[in-house]
Amino acid sequence: MALHFSKYLKQKMGYLGMINLRSWSCCFYQKQPYLSRRFESFKADKQLGSLHNGGDPQVMNFPGGIVKFTPELKFLSDTPEERIHCYRVLDDSGQPVSSNFVQIDKDIAVKMYKDMVTLQTMDTIFYDAQRQGRISFYVTAIGEEAINIGSAAALGMDDLVFPQYREAGVLLWRGFTLQDFANQCFGNKGDNGKGRQMPAHYGSNKHNYITIASTVATQIPHAVGAAYSLKMDGREACTITYFGDGGTSTGDFHAGLNFAAVMEAPVILFCRNNGWAISTPVSDQFRSDGIVVRGQAYGVRSIRVDGNDALAVFTAVHVARKMAISECRPVLIEALTYRAGHHSTSDDSSKYRPIEEIEWWRATQDPVARFRKWLEGQGWWTTPSEIELRDHARREVLHAIQVAETVEKPSLKEIFTDVYDVPPSNLCDQEKSLRKTVERHPQDYPHFLF
């Protein structure tokens, strides 16, 4: 019987152009009762057979769970008819178009706005400082202020943050001062990073913000591992990790999502889909419907939100956090936005995308402006406040830079510390040797102090 069946298949498959799927599936359906009977009949243990499909020929308990059979030859589509919808609370003019969002009180809302403006100001001025040669490098978050501040505001201070490099706003929200930011960028003695890293690679234990590393997407499995540890500790907290659209192509993204689901780790996986990975547009990065659909592939609950809408981001993170902690599960958030600035100061994005496009997003989709409109609509913000805030922020940022520029660089001994918990003898010897050399040849080491 099986031979006939395969011959039948060959005949049908030979006329591919003429295949009528329905007629083919009818044939298949006819054969099926025979096949499952045959399957059952050579089971020595009848009970085993019934365990595997409960006696129901329509299903099979394969490794991984019960699956229903279908006579339909149906491939899941590669492109959906409609992209997954994007959750939004405020429209372009700051008017609420959803009643389904978490209410925030005036204090939080005003702090959110102030921090968004401060972040925007800091980014603009620090970027210029790099252009002037005062710092060597900088990364801005222009266009992503709502993602930074909206998400930060919805978290608790105990939630551990694993950033990529475009989330300085989260640290700002948590209390890192403008002087702290400037000190790190100048790599001076006030830098809590002891001048070890390039500018914009912030980190602060005090603020539960894990030090930024340049490696892409490595923070994703780190966040999952830390979330697993939080779970083992029974803490009322989660971890959150941020990454871009480009970072989702890495092996670490795959492993991180997969592990998070399998280990049931309380982690928020926040993707800033801003359309660009340096010069690579998302159309060259992946062919899926963005990142949100991948969550389902890993068994991770996911949502797509408007990344330029601070209230939507806040609500999504607030709810995701509750789910992550109370249900001990990972949650994936894809925030759609646009990278309105260049990738970094080493990039000129007008070389690979139209200036009009950049201008359009900056002018019409500014998340800061949208939130301001809502704030004013609430009666919580005025034009005089705006002028005062912008002026204050600008002065503070400039002051921080001026101070940071004059503070001396870290002591030379910091070359040798923190390599290990306790400095090994070879480094101790090298430090002594360096001290002697500097002493002996001071003219070669001006301003190099221990």
Add this chain to the structure above:
Amino acid sequence: MWGIMRQRAACKAYHALNLEQGIRAIALRAFSSSAKQMTVRDALNSALDEEMSADPKVFIMGEEVGEYQGAYKISKGLLDKYGPERVVDTPITEAGFAGIGVGAAYYGLRPVIEFMTFNFSMQAIDHIINSAAKSNYMSAGQISVPIVFRGPNGAAAGVGAQHSQCYAAWYGAIPGLKVLAPYSSEDARGLLKAAIRDPDPVVFLENELLYGESFPISDEVLDSSFSLPIGKAKIEREGKDVTITAFSKMVGYALQAADILAKEGINAEVINLRTIRPLDRSTINSSVRKTNRLVTVEEGFPQHGVGAEICATVVEDSFEYLDAPVERIAGADVPMPYAANLERMAVPQVEDIVRAAKRACYRSR
């Protein structure tokens, strides 16, 4: 045998088993001298067991470490004893689970990550070096990474090129890492315990062929508080004519070579490095200053190898004491072949060490 070790190492209140213990002890005495024996596998297993028992933050993660009892049975019995939260079977992604382990260490746990062999660690090398080794420095002391990466390293038998590489030189070059290479059961127990207790990331290079080898072991070593200092080499055999340095399996070969050389009137001093990073420069140099001749032995590829570093060290610190050029014995500069005869030629053998020592002593070409 293993039951007795576990007995000593863990709870002592098994009254019911005292009789059994007594019988076994008598049997042991009847068969051997007063020295107890322990395989390297049991040494590692008991060390893991004791450290997990002593510190609830220690947990194991890797492929096949749980239900399968460990690809080489090093984690045997631990899943039953500590449960799936502390003995975690992972999906197949070294990069993934090394990253997960580093994240757990950032938070404050003490993971022991097993690579089925260190060849597979290359998939995770970014996390080992960029996320673990450099983190304390890059974060200015804010992030410490008390993680151990362990597994078999170097050549096994008949496993071909992608399963036979030695990674001592690669990891030994990285500031921020500590790299250990035990030889005997005492080394395995003491160094693994030290590695787990250490606040810095440690790469722990075992050897598959040594797992089944038995070594005599003292009561002191069996005590659960035992540990060996990191960064201290051991003089396995004292001598005065030539210094032979080795680590892991090659220590055994060097000792055999020393026996052969003794019959020919050459008294070799064998140093078991135990730690690759930080290298015990002072022990090596003191020895060379005594013997004036040096042979370095390793299984790994010769270029940029451990022997090259030892040679440079000795030239820097003890140049005037050298009476002969330094001899370097290493694996052949080819990917490991499979056929038994080819494999034998690609890895150092005892005769290679003997001949090198003789050359250093000007006894032959």
